[in-house]
Amino acid sequence: MFLTFLRRIGLYALTLFLASLLVFVATEVLPGDALEVSLTADEVAMMNPEDLARKRRELGMDKPAPVRYVAWLAGAVRGDFGKTILGGTPVIDIIREPVKNSLLLAAVTALVAIPTSLLLGIIAAYWRGRLPDTLASMGAVIGYSIPEFASGNLLVLIFAIWIPVFPAVILAFADAPPSTLLAVSVLPVATIVFGSIAHLVQLIRTGLIEALASDYVERARFTGLSELRLILRHALPASVIPALNSAALYVAGLLGGIVVVEKVFGYPGLGMILLQAVDKREVPIVQAVSLLAALAVVTMNLLADLAVVALDPRARSR
Template structure:
């Protein structure tokens, strides 16, 4: 078990290191000069040179990368080129608002999709399966911004139950943002749940047709015991990685949905930073996205180890 965990942690750290390199190179490869972009085309050459020196743009790329990684390890991502504030504090404020949406989305999307996927798998080719499968296919086919627009029309215009846009800034309290969280969370949950439902349904069907489930039934075990004790743990194994990928997808999906609802989250900050060419903020958000992706996959691997005894007893390899 220790070998399995150690190997996954080392792999996660290696992925993060590679991600930091790719993030840095991608941002540095953006066309145009950052100093000129910030100061404007009418800036004097001396002012541009002074800003380039202040931003360390006159140093070799490898030195800038090393300094950036050292600061990032300690939570110091530099200062925003637009606001002049510390990037860590500014990103943290927006990220906290996005986490509110993410928590609601994951709570409803994961639990709801697992239940629906299991029901569809257990009632294969019957009306619950047809209904759930059709709904999940629709959810997979419709982009999140279309779902968000439909929800606004339904629950903000036709039935004014929730606000269509957020009028508060990034410093808003949880109580102020809570009424505006439900529609963005529902938009993301509908799209996210569709993929998990399909995977859970397929896994349940495969496991219920396996030999050890047939053997459990022949032993006279009740259907509930067969499903809960023998089928579900194995069916959840492949579904865990789909859940992890969809949770990591929230970073990208939330950017579109937050822009629709004018929600002061990390997605809205990312879009404004790209428009303003605020490189320190862009790098910080991209690295945070990579960290979320790696942590989600690491959690999925550890969850698989908890569900599969073979990973704990055979040096981390299922045979």
């Protein structure tokens, strides 16, 4: 078990290093340096070559790409993502509050989506081929098929215009207290949950059907256990193992920022910051958000792998 843990940590570090390298290459080493990308054609035309060279020196862009990558990665490990090209504001000061807001949205959404997926998956598996299974599976697939911008606007139309109980747009600032953000985030959470749990529901349904048909569950049934106890204690733990990695990727996607949903509702999270940075061509912010998203994906996958190893004796033996 300990050696497995060390191997997973090593793979985690290697994956994160490769992800950071890819982020840097995609934003820094492609044709046209970050300064040229960040400035408009009119701004470049107004600056003489000496001004551009001085600005590149100030931003460290006159150094070779490998040197810049090592410096950027070393700073990122310390939590220093550099400064914005326009304005010179520390990137960490810009993303600090949006990171907290995205963590809050991810936590609340996961607390709603994962139990909902479990419940729908259990219902669909237990009443397989009957009306509850059909309704649960159909509802999950419909939610997955509708784009989030469409379902979000539909919820706004119903619950903000026709039945005005929730705000259509979040007007809170990025540094608003969590209670203020939660009070106005019902529709964003509902949009994410409605559009993203179909895959988890199907995985849990399939795993639970296989577990209920297994020999060890049949033996437990012969002991006289109730169906509820049989499902919760014997079948469900085995059936959720295949869904752990998908659940991890789901939560990681939430941590990385739900760009469409945040744009529709104006939620002050990482998704909105990323869109604004792309619009303003602020490469350091794009790098920071991309690296944090990669960190979330790799970390959640590591936790899911370790959970599988802990729950499944077959994985430990392999």
